[in-house]
Amino acid sequence: MKSEAGHGKQVGLERFAVLVESYGASPDGWPEDEREGAIRLLERSAEAVRMHQEAQALDLWLDQAPDVEPSAALRARVLDAAPKPETSWSERWSRVIEAIWPFGPTWQPATALAAAAVLGLTFGLAAPEQTEVASEGEMVVAEVMLDTGDLGEFWNEVP
Amino acid sequence: MASSTDETEPLSQREHDGELVRRVAAGDKEASRALVDRHLRSIVSFAYRMLGDVAEAEDVAQETFLRLWKSADRWEPRAKLTTWLHHVARNLCVDRLRSRRKVAAGEVPDHADSRPGASTQLESRQRDRAVQEALSELAERQRAAIALVYYQGLSNREAADALGVDVDALESLLARGRRALRKRLAGDGETMSGERETRS
Numbered sequence: 001m002k003s004e005a006g007h008g009k010q011v012g013l014e015r016f017a018v019l020v021e022s023y024g025a026s027p028d029g030w031p032e033d034e035r036e037g038a039i040r041l042l043e044r045s046a047e048a049v050r051m052h053q054e055a056q057a058l059d060l061w062l063d064q065a066p067d068v069e070p071s072a073a074l075r076a077r078v079l080d081a082a083p084k085p086e087t088s089w090s091e092r093w094s095r096v097i098e099a100i101w102p103f104g105p106t107w108q109p110a111t112a113l114a115a116a117a118v119l120g121l122t123f124g125l126a127a128p129e130q131t132e133v134a135s136e137g138e139m140v141v142a143e144v145m146l147d148t149g150d151l152g153e154f155w156n157e158v159p
Numbered sequence: 160m161a162s163s164t165d166e167t168e169p170l171s172q173r174e175h176d177g178e179l180v181r182r183v184a185a186g187d188k189e190a191s192r193a194l195v196d197r198h199l200r201s202i203v204s205f206a207y208r209m210l211g212d213v214a215e216a217e218d219v220a221q222e223t224f225l226r227l228w229k230s231a232d233r234w235e236p237r238a239k240l241t242t243w244l245h246h247v248a249r250n251l252c253v254d255r256l257r258s259r260r261k262v263a264a265g266e267v268p269d270h271a272d273s274r275p276g277a278s279t280q281l282e283s284r285q286r287d288r289a290v291q292e293a294l295s296e297l298a299e300r301q302r303a304a305i306a307l308v309y310y311q312g313l314s315n316r317e318a319a320d321a322l323g324v325d326v327d328a329l330e331s332l333l334a335r336g337r338r339a340l341r342k343r344l345a346g347d348g349e350t351m352s353g354e355r356e357t358r359s
Contacts, residue, residue: 022337077221085186086186
């Protein structure tokens, strides 16, 4: 509350009635620019004192109203719904990996996958030449068999 | 009760709230926790004054904060967080009160003053219960005005902003609400029907 004299608006009895009827008896609740004027009027007017006492009586009633505290469960729910921090690309990737492999450290399956890939590549690169040779051999045999002509009857043979 | 003008609150408070909201948008858990610690209780309390039901008040508070989290990345630093939170919470409370009226339509004509022996029952209850009941009998806008200014300690401008009215209209709502409460709590036999606003 300000203590300097001369600050704030002058407050007449009519306005004082509005102030206590609206904001109650406590000067802390009165608009700051009218507070000092209202207090000055209260100090010198018996009618203002009477109005103030009426407002005080109602304030005592209002102060009896029960209040509530938020429950711990509510607090937890509210905090749980708060925005989550932005995650980096690597953190999001880790979550994907964890969803795929939820059994613990991922180095074991990753090593196994890498080893399988190396083996696959090795065999893949080595195998085609042997397959080609075999194919040529098979073609030669087939041509020889077709050239003989005497095998045609076997082809139409019903088992 | 807090002071009644914006100027009395340190500017750093508003700036601090704004900074916390910006950090929330970036996913800062500590900032979320700080905002919840600072404002959750106030919003639950306000919703309880409006609805008179703890479970519903918590639902409203949760939804209010969910909306804050969703709006965090678009937060306007000029807006005051307390006012914004109360504005959202009040709208949610109004929705629930309207739903209640739809459910109760045709079943309970007017539970305020038409019950036989209502004043006798009121006198026999505890004071706190009587006050809560008297508050619940007020028109929604009067109740919201009293809750925002008297219980929540919002300034007159903040409360007016939260209600979407000017300060003169706010004072009118407060004065009518308090007069109605005084009549009700004093048990002078007068009903509050003359004070009650037309409910939309």
